[in-house]
Amino acid sequence: MGETIPIAVPRKGRPLESVLDRLASRLDIADLADEISSTLRHEKALTKGTLDASEENVYHRLADYSAVDDPTEPEYTLVRDTRAGKPRRIVFDSVTIPLDDATGLDVPTDDTEIQLVGREEPFRSLRTHEFALGFDSADLVLEEVVELRPDPLDRIADVNARIDPADTDVQVVTGLGDTVYHTLMGSPEAVPSATSLDRDFLAEYDGPLCIEPRYERLVRAVLGTSALEDIEFKYPADGREEEAAIADTGIGVYLTVTGSTAREHGLLLGEQLFPSETVLLESTPEVTTAVRDVRALLNGGDLDTELGVE
Known part of the structure; x- marks a missing residue:
């Protein structure tokens, strides 16, 4: 046997x-x-x-x-x-x-x-x-x-x-x-024109960052604690679509495959921060x-x- x-x-x-x-x-x-x-x-x-x-x-x-x-x-x-x-x-x-x-x-x-x-x-x-x-x-x-x-x-x-x-x-x-990606997203109002929406942007950013609560430790690991010193995490209200909450906040991180839903909410897609696999x-x-x-x-x-x- x-x-x-x-x-x-x-x-x-x-x-x-x-x-x-x-x-x-x-x-x-x-x-x-x-x-x-x-x-x-x-x-x-x-x-x-x-x-x-x-x-x-x-x-x-x-x-x-x-x-x-x-x-x-x-x-x-x-x-x-x-x-x-x-x-x-x-x-x-x-x-x-x-x-x-x-x-x-x-x-x-x-x-x-x-x-x-x-x-x-x-x-x-x-x-x-x-x-x-x-x-x-x-x-x-x-x-x-x-x-x-x-x-x-x-x-x-x-x-x-x-x-x-x-x-x-x-x-x-x-x-x-x-593979899908934890992707940095931002509204056009929160991202100055001709600015790359990437880790360097976040290193200089001072303000709210919308994420899912369950991803807080993941985001800290992916971005590094140094980049988050002047950033305050915001979370979507219960039942609120993540991309809609990011659009209201200005900047956020969420999983994307094609990014179509993010674009429907008027969001710019930035750097793919980390692969989810x-x-x-x-x-x-x-x-x-x-x-x-x-x-x-x-x-x-x-x-x-x-x-x-x-």
């Missing part, structure tokens, strides 16, 4: 889809990955109200989706969503994926299987040594453990250097390339030979990532 290697993964959203895409590119699980992603997108649409929820109630759908007698089929669970009314939302729970030589990789995977296990914050599960491997947003690592220094942090590749080993054994292995993490004391083999399967030079960790 082979070994089962559990891997902590997000329960929903872009990071989980990135993990599934990565596995589908290395293993023959394209149908499984598509099934999980499609199910969760459908449930998200029901929770957001963009689809009619008049179909079977959430408990019946949960029973229909989950195959509890076959671990190689996905299982789902319920969580309370943060939206108005806090509706119950179906999210990913677990699935077991056998590995064999059919992977075509130089990794000994005979009789080994991986079990993807959904967690609200996989990074924290690794910090408590519950898992040896996991995937989570690089943002959470910055929000939790990187040292705050006067100088800025502008590359994911430098994150490990700012993790105090006395604080955690978790290290970043690689990124998955699903799903990363593969490991808890060093928990790494065994089998875990190293699985890590090698998940890692690889084919990844188009902002990360450059050896």
Whole structure:
């Protein structure tokens, strides 16, 4: 009987889809990955109200989706969503994926299987040594453990250097390339003409900076504490769209993909301060030979990532 290697993964959203895409590119699980992603997108649409929820109630759908007698089929669970009314939302729970030589990789995977296990914050599960491997947003690592220094942090590749080993054994292995950016934005009134909206601008700026509260420590790490000496953080009011709040404040930082929503609010897009990317993490004391083999399967030079960790 082979070994089962559990891997902590997000329960929903872009990071989980990135993990599934990565596995589908290395293993023959394209149908499984598509099934999980499609199910969760459908449930998200029901929770957001963009689809009619008049179909079977959430408990019946949960029973229909989950195959509890076959671990190689996905299982789902319920969580309370943060939206108005806090509706119950179906999210990913677990699935077991056998590995064999059919992977075509130089990794000994005979009789080994991986079990993807959904967690609200996989990074924290690794910090408590519950898992040896996991995937989570690089943002959470910055929000939790990187040292705050006067100088800025502008590359994911430098994150490990700012993790105090006395604080955690978790290290970043690689990124998955699903990159969006924490981007500096400003209204035309707050940015003088012919001025570059970048870190140098912020170094001279004295005033409010609109950010999401959960990103405060991340922004301090990314910009460096020296650049923030004369800056006061402002936060969007509950339920207020972030770009609208930044437009009212004048200057802010928020995640962008295309920047179209920011432009709709009349904002100028400035420097892309830091890449937000799903990363593969490991808890060093928990790494065994089998875990190293699985890590090698998940890692690889084919990844188009902002990360450059050896």
